[in-house]
Amino acid sequence: MQRRNFLKNSSVAAAGLISAPLITSCANETSSKAETTHSTKVIRPIAICTWNFKNATAKAWEVLSEGGSSLDAVQQGGMVEEADVTNKTVGVGGRPDRDGNVTLDACIMDKDGNCGAVLCMQNIASPVSVARKVMEDTPHVMLAGKGAEKFAYEKGFEKTNLLTEQSKKEWLEWKKTSKYKPIINIENHDTIGILAIDKNGDLSGACTTSGMSYKYAGRVGDSPIIGAGLFVDNEIGAATATGVGEEVVRTVGSFLIVELMRQGKSPQEACEEGVKRIMAKNKDRTDFQIGFIAINKKGETGGYCIQPGFSYRTYSEEGHINTPSDSYLKA
């Protein structure tokens, strides 16, 4: 119980300084199509990501539309967000832990069930790219901390300062007032999980994040954990998560969503069921956020979140579509 409270409090303490989540209004380009994107409409190739990371899906679509693989598409889409210093929850510019160190988590998974992940890695700008190297160049699935960083240097990645002046300023402000004391709030996450299906009908996924703002040093959430933050089964579909990683880990969330699709649920129904199961274990809590997105083998998509305000973005031959997701609390 103590541990639960600590984690809850560490996340909520951070939230006071976090800018509003990417609550993406249903933009003009999207509104007419929003209703169709989590229906049974089959669209492929297609890239889909959590939140409104339109540059990420645009990049993924560029890869897919040129005949590239879903694996390249999700990696390159993820890299776009990792390089964006204005994004405070992914890659360079991500918010640091309590000690002022930016530590990054990422994973990637391909059509054959191959996967790679890095956990709590510092000084490397693109953890999703290192995760892919782990997958392709080692017999392992996960590398953590100093080992992951050392491996990245061996693979030619450069040492990069991930803490921007802006993130440092905000962290120093947080330190003045927080005193590591709890503040009740809702933890808002903008982790990017990105899924794609290519012209061959093959699925891949990636997930990358700097994790909870001002987390305890060494904390790792769901994002680099295969089955929790991401899961791909090329026969069935793929799913990925955003939000409070501890809750997603407890339910092996993304694996659950894919298994629900295996049992015949649509991506939308599977995401809803996954969220409801998490809420069933947290009956008295409304102070955290979790969202899932999913795609099935046919190219149908869906997304659902505990809190209102979540959206997901798809990019296909139909163009950009930003779909506001339904939410459990609204339902």
Ligand code: GLY
């Ligand atoms: N979902 C990202 C994290 O909890 O770190």
